[in-house]
Amino acid sequence: MTTLFIADLHLSADRxxxxxxxxxxxxxxxxxxxxxxVLGDLFEMWIGDDDNSPFHQQIKHAFKQLTDSGIPCFFIHGNRDFLIGKRFSEETGVQLLAEHTVIDLYGTPTLILHGDTLCIQDVDYQRYRKKVHNRFIQWLFMRLPLSRRLKIGTKIRGSSSENNQRKDLDIMDVDGKAVIDMLQAYHVNQMIHGHTHRPDVHQINMNGQQATRIVLGDWYDHGSVLVVTPECSQLQTRQFN
Known part of the structure; x- marks a missing residue:
């Protein structure tokens, strides 16, 4: 009995x-x-389910093979691929979950999320996030030609990278109080997320109760996988060939 968690692969044809x-x-x-x-940022950029490039078809085929074999796969949107939608789900068999979802992980109620909603000290990012998650703005964006969306997405990605280089690293990390508030709001003592690219297992004292926050790693230098069994949880790495 094993459940796997991954996040922040940032897949692109360039890597x-x-x-x-x-x-x-x-x-x-x-x-x-x-x-x-898959807890978000599977792709470096996703500009719509109608982008049927050979690269995207290859990734979707891998998921379809998995789900066709009877193994369920679940996805939570990240900040790079929040436009993944119903068509992607239908083509791959991957089930889309709400941005904050509680699952029963071998008897332990566990909150899973991408993690960007915990980074409340990064005010500029939270303002940007609110804007791009606006349904009307997304509706307008999706009505642009695919080529135009690609140019806009590439420009936003470049600007985001430049802005992050100027920010203090602590600002882009999760806020401790936000973590505790969310654990309490969902009545759980365990959380799994990605986004920060800081893999670790954190033990939290939450009003006298012990809570656990597991952070998934990115895939920039090696693959990062959380392997969970009924007995234990372990962050593991996979080397690139």
Missing amino acids: QDITDCFLQFMANETANIDALY
Whole structure:
């Protein structure tokens, strides 16, 4: 009995090494697992489900093979791929979850999320997030030609990278109070998320109760996988070939 969690792969046609590692992971490590959870930023950029590039078709095929084998796969949107929608789900069999979802993880109620909603000290990012998650703005964006959306997405991605280089690293990390508030709001003592690219297991004293926050790693230098069994949880790495 094993459940796997991954996040922040930032897959793109420009990083074949990451893509190869992901495809090997899907082919060799997902057989006979109970479920696979992808907690956002699977792609470096997603401008709409109608982008049927050969690269995207390759990734979708890997998920379809997994779900066709009877293994459930779940996805929570990240800040880079929040436009993944119903068509992607239908083509892959991947089930889309709410941005904050509680699951029963071998008897332990666990809150899973991408993690960006916990970074409340990054005011500029939260303002941007609110804007791009506006349904009307998304509706307008999706009515632009695919080529135009690609140019806009590439420009936003470049601006975001430049802005992050100027920010204090602590501002882009989660806020401790926001973590506790969310754990209490969902009445759980365990949380799993990505986004910050700081893999670790944090123990939290929450009003006398012990809580756990597990942070998934990114896939920039090696693959990062959280392996959970009824007995334990372990953050593991996968080396690029």
